[in-house]
Amino acid sequence: MTKAELVFIPFPGIGHLVSTVDVAKLLVDRDERLSITFLIMKAGVDSKVDRFIDSVSAACKCIRFIDLPKDEHDPNQPILLSFIESQKPHVKEEVSKLVSHSELSHDSPRLAGIVVDMFCTSMIDVAKEFGVPSYLFFTSGAAFLGLEFYIQALHDEQKVDPTEFKDSDAELVMPWLTNPLPAKLLPSFLLHKEWMPVFLGQTRRFRETKGIIVNTFEELESHAVSxxxxGNTPPVYPVGPILNLNRDGDHNPRSDRSNKYKDIIQWLDDQPQSSVVYLCFGSAGSFDMDQVKEIACALEQSGHRFLWSLRQPPPRDKMEPPTDYVNFQEVLPEGFLDRTIEIGKVIGWAPQVDVLAHPSVGGFVSHCGWNSILESIWFGVPVAAWPLHGDEQFNAFQIIIELELGVEIKMDYRKELFF
Incomplete structure (x- = not known):
C-alpha cells in the first residue's frame, strides 16, 4: 500500500483552477493511496478563488492547498511570463519540503509527479530537478492543443512567421480539424510580435512532458483526439467533460453562503420555458462603457427576455479579473433597467451552471471559453458566439463550423488581453 503524492501547479485564474481541482478530485476518489497538494500562486486579489479553495479544503481531506508568496514581476517582461518565473523558487522550496518530509517518514507519501497548467510550463524544470515526471493539464480542447502544435511546427520546421497571418485571408489545413481554419481566427498571442515567441516556447515545452491531460471527451472531438x-506528441488523455456541477463555495446558489444568488434562480423560475437569452463573457470578459450601452440598446430593442452578467473591467495595468459593478445605472443607458424590468435582469457574477441548467434558458450569448462550451453542451443550450481573446476565436469556429452547435455573432471579433 505505497502512498503517492502529486503536486499540481495551476494557473491562478478561477477558470483554470476549478477544472484543475475537479481533475484532482477524480484522481483521489479512484485511489485511496493518492494525495494531492496544490501550490497556489497569488496573481492578485480574487475572493472567488479564496472561497473556492476554502470550500474544497473543507470537503476533501486528500487535497490540500499551499499559498505561495507574491513577488513583484519584472517590468521588462510580459506580465504572465515574469509572474510565473518569479514563483519558481517558491515552488522548488515547497516541493523540497515535501520530498524531505517523505524521506524522514516511511508513512509519508512519495512524490510521484508534478502536474502543471498549460501556462506554467517553466515548472517542468522543477520536476526534472527532483527526478519525477511532469504532466500537463490542458484546460482548452484537443483541437486547440493540435493548433498549438501545428503552429509551433510550422514556425520551427518550415520557418513560417505566424504574425504574418494577421489580417490575412489564408486558410490553414491541419490534421486536428475537418475544415480549413481561417488564419484571421488564430489567437491574438500568435499574431503579436511580443507574445508569439512566448507561446511557441510554451508549446515546445509541452513535448517534454510524459503526458497531456485534456478537458475534453472523444465523442465531442473524436477527429482531433484520434x-x-x-503524431509525435506526448500521449494525450481526454478526461472530460470536467464540470463543476456541485458548485463548490459561493458558486452554489443553494448554499447558505450565496443567498444573494437566490433571486437569480427565483427570477428564472418565473420565466416561460426556453424563453431567456443568457449573456455572459467569462471570468475575464468585460466591455467598455460605450459597448455596454450598445449591448443594452440591442437587448431592449429585441424585446426578448434576457439575463445579463455584466462586469466592470479592471485597470489596464492590473493582472486582475473583472469585478462586479456597485451600481449598474452608472454604466447602462438612462432608464434602461426600468424599461426592461418586465423582460430582463442584469446581474454581476453568475452561477453559470445553475443558470444553464434552468429550463427557462433557451440561448447563451457566450465568449466561447472552453469551460462555457462544455457546460452549454452538457445542458443542451445553443450558443451565439461572441469571442473576445485567448482561444475563444478558435473555439467559436469549432462550435459553429466543426460541431454545428452554435451560431455566429462575429467569430473574428477580438479584444486584446495581454496580461
Missing part, C-alpha cells in the same frame, strides 16, 4: 495517435 489525430494525436498519429
Amino acid at each position: 489525430s494525436f495517435f498519429k
